[in-house]
Structures are given as C-alpha cells and as structure tokens.
Amino acid sequence: MPEDAGKSARPIRVLIVDDHPMVRDGIRSLLTSDPRFEVVGEASDGREAIERTEVAHPDVVLMDLRMPVLDGVSATREIVDRGLGTHVLILTTYDTESDVLPAIKAGATGYLLKDATRDELVRAVQAAASGESVLSPPVARRLLGQVRQPSNDTLSDREFEVLVLVARGNSNKDVAADLFISEATVKTHLLHLYAKLEVNDRAAAVAEAYERGLLTPGSEG
C-alpha cells in the first residue's frame, strides 16, 4: 500500500528515556520488531535525554517523568526550547494533575500511560512524530476537567496578583503596601481565592495553585 510504502521509506527515529533498564528493553524490543521505527538511542535520566537528543536528532523522544538527575518535565522543556523539531511523548505511570499539566505546559506533544497497549503505543509514536497530540483517556479527562471548571472558580486578575505576592512570602501587610490598598481588602481577596481553590489557608493556596498549574516555578519570583 502506498501509505505503508511512504512510511517504510523513512522509519520514525525514537529515543527511549526511562531510568528502568527493563522498561527501556521492553519498549526497544517492541519498536525494533516494527520496520516503521528505528530506536536511535536510550537515556536513563533527563540530562542524558537532552544530550542524546542533540546528537541523534530523534523524531520522537519517549520520555519518562520521574527520573534521577533531571526529571522528565524539565528535560521536555529544554528539548522543546531548543527547537530541534523533536517531539516529546510522555510515557509514564502517573496521571495526576500535577504530573500531566506541567508536562503539557513544558511542550510535550502527547501523554501516554504505561498501561497502553502495543497498538496504542505505535499509534501514539506515529502521531507524535507528525506533531499530533495523543493523550491517554484518563489524561484527557484530567485536562478536560481543568478546562471545564466553572468560570466562577477562575481567579480574577487581582486575586492572582495577591496570590503571586503571597507565594513570594509576603504578609497581608506587605501585600496591602505593594498594591496600595487596605489589609481588609487583601483579606477579602484572600478569602475569595481560598474559596475558589478550595483551601483554608495561604500555604495550602500556594500549594494548590502549583498543583493546578496556576503558578509554575519561576512565576512567583
């Protein structure tokens, strides 16, 4: 078939990144048995993944998230930022919001869970190679859940300003001085943002804001 002929002309070049050798071996044997793919290397942490990507220029990096030295999200961000045309497909066991959102924000093209079938993995790598997003159903649900949050849960610009100042460690008095308003009004903004984030205090508000991806490392600085 012409389609297959086109694909076999140039296999999709894949870099496998995972700190567990058994996992890398499994993925490698799965992909090398298929002529549509070529495994161009392996890496066992995020730092190695960046180095191998620069050398091998894979079409797709299969990226684990939790790894020593440098985690998958940071490695994804660096790889995407370098603009080498490499697409990152996250392949992990974790599907919590705090895993999914940072990875997507870092520029991952897709997010697949390790319980994916062989066919799902094959399709996901093919899609990622052409820059199409692929999300495992539980991951898609998480993302949709984020988007579908009722609008009254969205922080106002002023509430966000207050949150950022609080995340920097400012007291209510400091925040009031910075925004040149009363402490009473700062407290009112805080109560509103606590309600929207479903928390009871400032520490939990900051933690929840990171969890939801409203704040990212650096945004509070």
Add this chain to the structure above:
Amino acid sequence: MRPSPLDDSRLPEALSDVTEQWSEIAGVDAVVVTVGDRQPLRPEVEVTLLRVAQEALANVEKHAQASRVGVTLSFMDDSVTLDVRDNGVGFDRSAQTRSESYGLSAMGQRIEHLQGELHIESAPGDGTAISASVPADLIGVPHA
C-alpha cells in the same frame, strides 16, 4: 443625571473626576484604579461610595501630610469595595478624639446603612487606609 440602572457602573469615572480635581487642589499625587468586572450598581451605592471617597480625600488633605494617595475600586463576585490609602503620617487608632475628627463615624453610618463594612487602618508614620465594602445583594439593581 443619574446613570440608567442597566448601564455599567459609572462610579469609576466619577471617582476619577473627583480624585483628579482633589489632587490638583491638594497638590498630592493620586491614582485611581478599578479592578474586577464592572457591574451595574444601585444609585445609592454609587453615591455613598463617592461620598466616602470625598470624605477620605478631605481627611488626607487635612491630616495626613501625604505625598501619594491611591483610590481603588474593586468589583468582586459578592461585593464592591472602595479603598483609599495614603502614605502620610497616619494616626494612633486608640486616640479616639483624633479618629472622630476624621469624620469616620459619618462614613461608617453611610456604609452601615447599606449593610456594608468600613475598616480604618492606620498607625503613626504608616499612612492610613480606609476600606468601604458593600455586599452584592445590595449593590445590584433589583430585577423588576
């Protein structure tokens, strides 16, 4: 002329006008900021918050020796709040005579009438901030 009830609040413009005029006469820098999504306000709410702002600005001119004033109108989901903050000499909140001379009780009565709250924050050398807040069920235009 009163704004028609279904219009967005014109309080921000009124506050800007009042504050700008005051700033020229008092010779104190003043900035008006509006945050949040504007909602239509009842005429009595607009008038009350404008009077509170005027009263607060008059106090700043009389007592504060400030070089800077911030007037902030915050539209929130369940309330509208006016803040007037200065960087002046402030006063000791426990010294009742002084705080009464600020005309604070009159402001408080106006806000209480609307089931709102008035907060006054000050300390010697630390400027003064007043906050007048009116709850949402009284700020909006009742549906006919």
